[in-house]
Amino acid sequence: MPQSFTAFALALTAVSMLGCSNSMNTAHNLDYSHDGAHVSYQDSDDVYQQRFVYDINAAGIAPKGQLNVWAEKLVNELVLQNDALRPDQPLVVATPVFTDDFNRTSELSLQLQQSLMTAFHAHEFNVVDLNVSNTLRATENGELMLSRDWQQLPSDLPVSHILVSTINLTPEGVNFNGRVVNITNNRVVSAVQSFVAGKSLSGYVLPANKVHTQGSLIYRTENTKESRYTVLGDAQ
Structure with a gap:
């Protein structure tokens, strides 16, 4: 009986981890819209880091006359x-x-x-x-x-x-x-x-x-x- 409970707990944990992997990455909080297109921020490893990367070409600068x-x-x-x-x-x-x-x-x-x-x-x-x-x-x-x-x-x-x-x-x-x-x-x-x-x-x-x-x-x-x-x- 204890062995069956352990196996069930491990399966439940695996399902939970799978659900977390499909949730929105924290890095997606930096997504923005540019010229009607959705621009997504992701670092090279697809892992959120405590470093803000700003692409001036994608974000643009103030228009000039x-x-x-x-x-x-x-x-x-x-x-x-x-x-x-x-x-x-x-x-x-x-x-x-x-x-x-x-x-x-x-x-x-x-x-x-x-x-x-x-x-x-x-x-x-x-x-x-x-x-x-x-x-x-x-x-x-x-x-x-x-x-x-x-x-x-x-x-x-x-x-x-x-x-x-x-x-x-x-x-x-x-x-x-x-x-x-x-x-x-x-x-x-x-x-x-x-x-x-x-x-x-x-x-x-x-x-x-x-x-x-x-x-x-x-x-x-x-x-x-x-x-x-x-x-x-x-x-x-």
Whole structure:
């Protein structure tokens, strides 16, 4: 009788182990969906390990637009031309201004500034964000930390270099000139100049119109080739 009970117990144990082997592997907790297809994570031995394997090609990265790619190319050349700035030195990216008015910016300038900061950080430079305020503000519009109010921003940041830049709208597109400057002596440590055709920034600039404004004056021309591109959202 004891022998029969032992044999039954062994058979029950074998069935239980077989059922466990068919259950979902712990590694399957890392499965995900990509472009509608199911992607399964498994290591070489099909055994869960305490090591997270991340396939950047399978998982993908954030999509980029025209302006992001342009900013990356600008920063690539600035890094190439750099002759003094070290990655550990604090760097500020200022908002690009118009060549004919250093107090005027645009939606294009503001977005380009953000993209330039990201591109510099990708090169592992010590980028400083001046728009991070001293306090977190809980408002009806959300929890806000960024600000353009100088009274809410820190005034003692240890900044040594700054990227200053200008843009100029032409009948064909947008000119860009940028310089990384040492603020202690105004020495230019890197510079870049670039031109982008307006049609390459279709989401940010508009083609020239017969009627356009420049400053406080209104201009009309039958030849649109003599008119400049305008930034999307600016007064026409």
